[in-house]
Amino acid sequence: MPELPEVEAARLELEAGALGRRITSVDDHDTFVCRPHAPGELADALTGTTLTSAHRRGKSMWVDTDRGPVLGLHLGMAGRIAIDEEPDHWDRFAVGFADGGRMALRDKRRLSRAILDPDLSSLGPDAAEVSRGEFAQRVRRGRGPLKARLLDQSVVAGVGNLLADETLWRARLSPLLPASELRDDQAHALWRALRAATRDAIRMGGVHTGRLIVDRRHNRTCPRCGAELLRATVGGRTTFWCSREQAA
DNA sequence: ACCTATGTTGATAC
DNA sequence: GGTATCAACATAGG
Numbered sequence: 690m691p692e693l694p695e696v697e698a699a700r701l702e703l704e705a706g707a708l709g710r711r712i713t714s715v716d717d718h719d720t721f722v723c724r725p726h727a728p729g730e731l732a733d734a735l736t737g738t739t740l741t742s743a744h745r746r747g748k749s750m751w752v753d754t755d756r757g758p759v760l761g762l763h764l765g766m767a768g769r770i771a772i773d774e775e776p777d778h779w780d781r782f783a784v785g786f787a788d789g790g791r792m793a794l795r796d797k798r799r800l801s802r803a804i805l806d807p808d809l810s811s812l813g814p815d816a817a818e819v820s821r822g823e824f825a826q827r828v829r830r831g832r833g834p835l836k837a838r839l840l841d842q843s844v845v846a847g848v849g850n851l852l853a854d855e856t857l858w859r860a861r862l863s864p865l866l867p868a869s870e871l872r873d874d875q876a877h878a879l880w881r882a883l884r885a886a887t888r889d890a891i892r893m894g895g896v897h898t899g900r901l902i903v904d905r906r907h908n909r910t911c912p913r914c915g916a917e918l919l920r921a922t923v924g925g926r927t928t929f930w931c932s933r934e935q936a937a
Numbered sequence: 938a939c940c941t942a943t944g945t946t947g948a949t950a951c
Numbered sequence: 952g953g954t955a956t957c958a959a960c961a962t963a964g965g
Contacts, residue, residue: 692944766961767961797961800945832953837955850944850945851944
């Protein structure tokens with residue numbers, strides 16, 4: 690489930706439940722989730738430290754420790770944070786605290802990541818924070834279809850497949866529109882739609898609460914005008930959009 | 938059973 | 952270098 694809104698919820702869980710607790714054990718045996726680290730590297734760096742703050746940019750999270758090393762966490766496609774829950778078969782990485790509790794990265798699909806001192810240099814500005822001017826400039830820089838630009842984490846960080854469709858639908862823009870040809874008013878509308886869709890998803894509890902997302906499976910009609918929804922692969926992902934309001 | 942789909946991202950090929 | 956495709960993982964559904 691994790692796009693920006695879900696990751697922000699996970700960050701808040703870390704902030705509320707994991708900070709200030711001293712780590713006394715680390716399970717980093719999953720060499721795929723913990724790549725490129727060898728087993729024990731995360732344990733050596735983190736054991737004895739206390740988590741001090743939890744941050745997020747786009748879909749990437751990182752947690753600072755009182756002794757320097759930074760723990761990077763990414764939820765991948767199906768990961769979530771489990772704090773003080775019973776150990777589970779799907780826990781891919783976990784730390785145990787001195788008070789007996791634990792924090793786990795739980796993920797059936799193993800596409801999540803736990804990594805020391807993560808490199809975030811290729812991430813664009815956070816989708817919930819980016820300014821109107823910077824967004825317009827960055828999104829127009831590329832040549833591909835608009836949706837592909839939104840999904841590119843180096844353009845703006847945090848937009849996934851569902852949030853991209855919801856944002857384009859709110860802005861009444863076609864996902865196929867060449868990004869470099871966006872007019873100023875279109876870029877502005879897209880920026881406003883992105884911020885509104887992101888904020889609403891955070892408030893409502895996730896990207897699945899989006900109006901287009903809710904309806905796309907059911908009636909496959911536009912929740913606003915009732916016209917048929919189109920479906921195609923755009924930017925490598927399944928895409929739904931309104932045949933009337935989002936005409937190219 | 939087999940094929941497709943799935944919230945992401947990285948490596949690879951043009 | 953930007954852009955597109957495929958693979959990585961595991962499960963669910965038609």
